[in-house]
Amino acid sequence: MEARRLAILCSHLNPSSPYPTRDSILRAFDCTSGSSDDEKVESSNLQNDCVFCKIVRGESPCLKLYEDDMCLCILDTSPLIHGHSLIIPKLHYPTLEQTPPSVVAAMCSKVPLISNAIVKATDSDSFNLLVNNGAAAGQVIFHTHIHIIPRKERDCLWASESLRRQTLKLDKEASQLALRVREQLCRVPEEQLVQPSS
Template sequence: MSPPRRLAVLRSHLQPPAASAPAGGGNRDVARGEQAAGISTSPCASAAAAAVGKGGGRGGAEAGGREAEGKGTCVFCRIIRGEAPAFKVYEDDVCLCILDSHPLAPGHSLIIPKCHFPSLEATPPPVVAAMCSKVPFLSNAIMKATQCDSFNMVVNNGAAAGQVIFHTHFHIIPRRSGDKLWPTESLRRRSIEPNETSGLVSCIKEQLYPSPEGFKTKPTSSLPKER
């Protein structure tokens, strides 16, 4: 994704189309108006700030630097605190669901944890599980509201994958037959070649089970089978 495109996406989350900010401190007035309309504060900033203040954060200095985003510059943290406008469709103690202000399709929504985590691998499994548990509930409502019967669930994790806001989030994108949203869907995919991938499979298993003992005690057959 080019820098201008990333900037455009970032601005899209800061400036939803329906929230035009008047000159002379309008952003603050809009944020107050959205608070009055139902956007509530949350422990997002205080939890992230506490982690930074204690020198915490997962993933070393890089993760710690991104955690500092939660103190004030992270767009999603500002939305969660009620300091920036957003179109909220769902909220609980762990996460928030808002409409993407520059959607790829009508109903394009984002599921966001209320505490600041810069990437999916830095997000605690219980938080990821809580977010995932809401996907069937939220996607069903979104598909019914947009009269769709399909959706994509997308996670852009890391800059090379298109992540521009370093606060973990899931995309739910409603789909219609023939909408041609992803150009890659028309590409012909090549079948996997066993000789080319055997080394890759071994490498992945070594990352999963570094010790020989661990590898032997966790064979491939122990993985869940597709139904």
């Protein structure tokens, strides 16, 4: 598997041809690839009825943009805008707070690479990075995922862009909110606060 990863990395750094071959395009977008015994995702951490778990297992179609050992990026099947994509972990975690920090870090570490490619491919100016975490926040598929939404100037994608933001009032209410958040952070186990060494 390490040799495969190195070969993929080298092919991106020194492509043999400036134009992709038909086979390389089909491999890149075949969601059933990676089904060899050494690359199978542990099925005990996948849900039978979860659409993202079905995609990971190769049981549901998708247009794959990127894949590694921890996560994959696909085009959203109900995009807000052309190029709207999702980074999903290969193991099932219903919400962000249930996702191990190492998995969140792996997903987030791919954002610069993937978003840059999406922005260029869609001739966009920038992008939104979004996580809908929980039903009240608009999460529909309860398998952690990060939205990458390419944006163009004046695309008016969000209705809220026309709303004016209000300046934070540094009053008693804001101070109490900050205090309550800090109290919650003090209750977090020590091992969750330790930063991994680089």
